Amino acid sequence: xxxxxxxxxxxxxxxxxxxxxxxxxxxxxxxxxxxxxxxxxxxxxxxxxxxxxxxxxxxxxxxxxxxxxxxxxxxxxxxxxxxxxxxxxxxxxxxxxxxxxxxxxxxxxxxxxxxxxxxxxxxxxxxxxxxxxxxxxxxxxxxxxxxxxxxxxxxxxxxxxxxxxxxxxxxxxxxxxxxxxxxxxxxxxxxxxxxxxxxxxxxxxxxxxxxxxxxxxxxxxxxxxxxxxxxxxxxxxxxxxxxxxxxxxxxxxxxxxxxxxx
Amino acid sequence: xxxxxxxxxxxxxxxxxxxxxxxxxxxxxxxxxxxxxxxxxxxxxxxxxxxxxxxxxxxxxxxxxxxxxxxxxxxxxxxxxxxxxxxxxxxxxxxxxxxxxxxx
Numbered sequence: 001x002x003x004x005x006x007x008x009x010x011x012x013x014x015x016x017x018x019x020x021x022x023x024x025x026x027x028x029x030x031x032x033x034x035x036x037x038x039x040x041x042x043x044x045x046x047x048x049x050x051x052x053x054x055x056x057x058x059x060x061x062x063x064x065x066x067x068x069x070x071x072x073x074x075x076x077x078x079x080x081x082x083x084x085x086x087x088x089x090x091x092x093x094x095x096x097x098x099x100x101x102x103x104x105x106x107x108x109x110x111x112x113x114x115x116x117x118x119x120x121x122x123x124x125x126x127x128x129x130x131x132x133x134x135x136x137x138x139x140x141x142x143x144x145x146x147x148x149x150x151x152x153x154x155x156x157x158x159x160x161x162x163x164x165x166x167x168x169x170x171x172x173x174x175x176x177x178x179x180x181x182x183x184x185x186x187x188x189x190x191x192x193x194x195x196x197x198x199x200x201x202x203x204x205x206x207x208x209x210x211x212x213x214x215x216x217x218x219x220x221x222x223x224x225x226x227x228x229x230x231x232x233x234x235x236x237x238x239x240x241x242x243x244x245x246x247x248x249x250x251x252x253x254x255x256x257x258x259x260x261x262x
Numbered sequence: 263x264x265x266x267x268x269x270x271x272x273x274x275x276x277x278x279x280x281x282x283x284x285x286x287x288x289x290x291x292x293x294x295x296x297x298x299x300x301x302x303x304x305x306x307x308x309x310x311x312x313x314x315x316x317x318x319x320x321x322x323x324x325x326x327x328x329x330x331x332x333x334x335x336x337x338x339x340x341x342x343x344x345x346x347x348x349x350x351x352x353x354x355x356x357x358x359x360x361x362x363x364x365x366x
Contacts, residue, residue, distance in 0.1 A: 005358040012320055015346045017288035019328060023342040028326055032350055073338065229337070 005039040011066055020074040030077045033066040052093040059086040065113075069120050070178045073228045081116030083137060085109065104147040111140035122182045123226055124241035132181050139223075141171030141189070158202035165195040177225040184244055185224040192218060192249075206260040213253045221246040283332035284339035290324030290346070302360075312358050319351040 011033040016024065041056030062083040069078050087109035094102045112134060119132035150164040169191045176185035196211035227243035230236045235243030300314040328342040 003359055005356065007356040007358070008354045010318075010352055010354060013348050013350060014322065015288075015290060015324055015326070015348075017290075017326060019284070019286045019339050020342070021337050021340050023328075023340055023344070024326075025342070025344055028344055029346055029348055031348075032352065034352075 001043045003039075003041055003043070005037070007037050007039075008035065009037070010034045014077070016074070016076040018074045018076070020072060022072055024071065024074065024076065027071065027076060027078070030066060031064055031079045033079065034063050036061045050095050053090070054092075055088065055090040057086075057088045060084070067179055068177065070123065070226055070228075075178075080119065081133070082114045083116075084112050084114050085137065085140065099151055099153050101150045101152075102148070104145070106143070106145040108143055109140055110142070111136035113137070120178070120180055122180050122241035124231070124236045124238075130181070132179065135179075135181050136174065138174040138176050138179055138185075141173040143169070143171040143189075145169050155199075160200040160204075162198045162200065163196075164198075165193070168192050175221050175224045177223050180226075182241065182244075184240060187221050187224070190218050190220045192216075204261075206258070209257045209259075211255055211257060214250055215252060217252040218249070219251075220249045222249050223247050283335035284328070284330045286326065286328035286339060286342075288324065288326050290322060292320065292322045294318065294320045300356075310360050312356075312360055314356040316354050317351065318354070319349075321349050323347040 013029070013031045016028045016030065037058065037060045039056055039058045041054065044053045045051070062085065064079040065081055065083045066077050067080045069076055069080075087107060089105070089107045091105040092103065096102070113132055113136075116132040116135070118129045119135075121128055121130045146166065146168045148164065148166040150162060152160065152162040154160050169189065170187075171189040173187055174181075174185050175187040176182055192213070193215045194211070194213045195215060196209050198207050198209040200207045225245045225247070227233070227235055227245050230243035233243070237243075296316060296318040298314065298316045300312065302310050302312045305311050324346045326342060326344045326346065328339050330336060330339045330341055
C-alpha cells in the first residue's frame with residue numbers, strides 16, 4: 001500500500017518563567033513554531049505474514065523554530081531561524097519460522113538550519129553570536145537504527161521460554177542541551193547491546209526474566225549541558241569556552257525481573 | 263494572588279521567618295478553543311483522498327515578578343516586573359491518501 005500526506009502544524013507560543021539575574025522583559029514571550037510536512041511511503045506484507053516491510057520518506061520545513069537557549073543563567077525558549085529535517089525511515093520484520101522473529105529498523109536524517117545567522121556563541125567566547133546556518137539540529141544523527149532477534153518456544157506444562165537480543169546504534173550528533181555548535185558537545189556514534197531470557201508461566205500469568213542492558217559497558221553522554229556559573233567556579237577555558245557537564249548513560253546493568261498478574 | 267502583594271507580604275508580615283534573599287512569582291492564564299473538520303473524497307475507484315482542517319485559537323496572559331532583597335543573591339535574581347500577553351489563531355491542514363489500492 002502506498003500513501004502520501006501533506007500536513008501543517010504548530011507548537012503554541014508561550015512565556016519563559018525562569019528566574020534571571022538580568023531582566024528578560026519581552027524576551028519572556030515566544031511565538032508559535034510552524035511546520036510543513038510532506039510524507040511518502042509504503043507498507044508491505046506478504047500474504048503469509050513472513051515479511052513485513054514499511055518505509056517512509058519525509059521532509060519537514062520548520063519556521064520560527066523554538067530553540068532552548070541559555071540567556072545568562074536562564075534557560076529560555078526563543079524563535080530562531082528556519083530548519084529543515086528530511087529523511088527516510090524503514091522497518092522490517094521477518095518470521096522465517098514460527099518460533100523465530102527478526103526485526104530491523106534504520107533511519108537516515110538530513111538535518112540542517114537553512115538560516116540561523118545570530119545563534120548564541122559558545123558561552124565564554126566572543127562575539128556573543130555566530131552563524132549556525134548549515135549546522136544540524138541537536139540530537140539529529142545522520143544514521144540510527146535498531147536490530148533484534150527473538151526466539152520463543154513452548155516447553156512442557158504450558159510454559160514458554162523466550163530469548164531476545166537487541167542492538168541499537170545512534171550516529172554522531174550534537175548532544176548539547178542548548179544549540180551553540182560547540183564541537184565539545186559532539187557525541188560520537190555508539191552502539192548498545194542488550195539481551196534477555198524470559199520464562200513465562202501458563203497463559204503468561206507470571207514470568208521471570210534475566211536481563212542485561214548496555215552489555216558492552218559503553219560510555220556515552222545522553223546530553224551535555226553548559227555549566228552555569230562556570231567562570232566563578234573556575235571551569236571556563238579561554239580557548240574552548242564554557243565548562244560542560246556530561247550526563248552519562250546507564251552503564252552495564254544486569255538484573256532479574258519477576259512479574260505476575262492477578 | 264497578585265504577585266506584587268505576594269512579594270510584599272513576604273517582607274512585611276510580622277512573625278514570619280527572615281525575608282528570603284530573592285523570590286519570583288510567575289502566573290499565567292490560558293484559554294484555548296479549537297474546531298476540526300475532516301472529509302474523504304473518492305478521486306478514482308482505487309484512490310481516496312482525506313482532507314482535514316483545524317482552527318486553534320490561544321489566548322495567554324500572565325506576569326513575571328522577581329524581587330531581590332539581598333545583594334548576595336544578585337547573581338540569581340534581579341528586580342523585574344513584566345506583563346505577558348499573547349494571542350494567536352491558526353489554521354492547520356492535513357491532506358492524505360489513506361491508500362492506493364492495486365487495481366484488481
